[in-house]
Amino acid sequence: MSAVGEGTSLWDRKVRAGQRMVIGLPGPSVDDDVRRLIKEIRPAGFILFKRNVESPEQVRELNRELASLVDPAYPALLSVDQEGGRVQRIREPAVVWPAMREVGRAEEWTRQISTAMARELRAMGFNLNFAPVADVDSNPDNPVIGDRSFSSDPRVAAAHAVAFLEAHQAEGLMACAKHFPGHGDTHLDSHLALPSVPVSQDRLDRVELVPFQACVEAGVASVMSAHVVFPELDPDHPATLSPVVIPRLLRKRMGFDGVLFSDDMDMKAVAGRWPVDRQVDLATRASVDVFLACESVSRQLEVYRALVQTQEQDSGHDRASQASVRRLTAMRERFLLEPPPVPGLDVLADMDARVLAQTVRLRGQS
DSSP states (O other): OOOTTTTOOHHHHHHHHHHTEEEEOSSSSOOHHHHHHHHHHOOSEEEEOGGGOSOHHHHHHHHHHHHHTSOTTSOOEEEEOEEETTEESSOTTSOOOOOHHHHHHHOSOHHHHHHHHHHHHHHTTOOEEOOOBOOOOOOTTOSSSGGGSSOSSHHHHHHHHHHHHHHHHHTTOBOEEEEETOOTTOSSOTTTSOOBOOOOHHHHHHTTHHHHHHHHHTTOSEEEEOOOEETTTEEEEEGGGOSSHHIIIIIIISOOOSEEEEEETTSTTTTTTSOHHHHHHHHHHTTOOEEEEOSOHHHHHHHHHHHHHHHHHOHHHHHHHHHHHHHHHHHHHHHTSSOOOOOOGGGGGOHHHHHHHHHHHHHHHO
């Protein structure tokens, strides 16, 4: 066995640590504090929220500036949660899209909605959307998924998730199937607590995993993990931190070798429950490639420093970080080397898209 860190320098480990992070920003512009943070972490990319949005023009300029602040050898992942419905970070003057439950009921327009949404996002400078939600709407009392899911029928949810991701990716926008292996049957919100889904492997195979398997087979660019415990598989850890759930199901059985994002490490399902260095250790063993750290600057720095230190202390983590960067490189080469032309911001005024959104909304509510 090689010595820990053999053949790799501290600088290499720092670069890889940064490449395993996507960070959020406090506001709609880049100030000196943000510049210093970016210079230290050198993240793989950034995620924007409502707090970062003033106008489409401002978002496009913010994404351009953020991209300019990282090494062009590692083009920035410029990301957002733009699902439609209640999870839509950029609203008017962009089209306000219906919830995906309504899209699933309308049946035939998923691809058109996804295409129009992708064109809007690319016009504003994004290259990654954390969508579609591939969770099955299997619990009517679920406080966090519900109408974000396409359907309570796993096969219907799978068909729409595939149509959505294929249309996104045909427009040059990377998609992300979330939240693996399924957040649809929780009764708690993982933003606020640690949910548990006590279902059998057979039930997972018949329900939760069906849309994810379809997304993997369709070539989805990335997958996001769930901060949810599946006690029949691992009673002690949520999927994001489990050495069993994702490696066994997503990596081995489904054969997914793409990029795996964690859900936000600021969420209370994980934040404060384990020390940050332990979270980083466990998530890396769970084959998480990129950590989302969306809000707390102190946590962003803690995650980054833990990613450096774990590589120094454990040759397995050193190899895992190299594998994560390889997967990121493959995703960038697939989508960012020769992307389609970037639309102009006039796509946000597309009346056909607005009519489509209203038609689907009315059809899905009927």
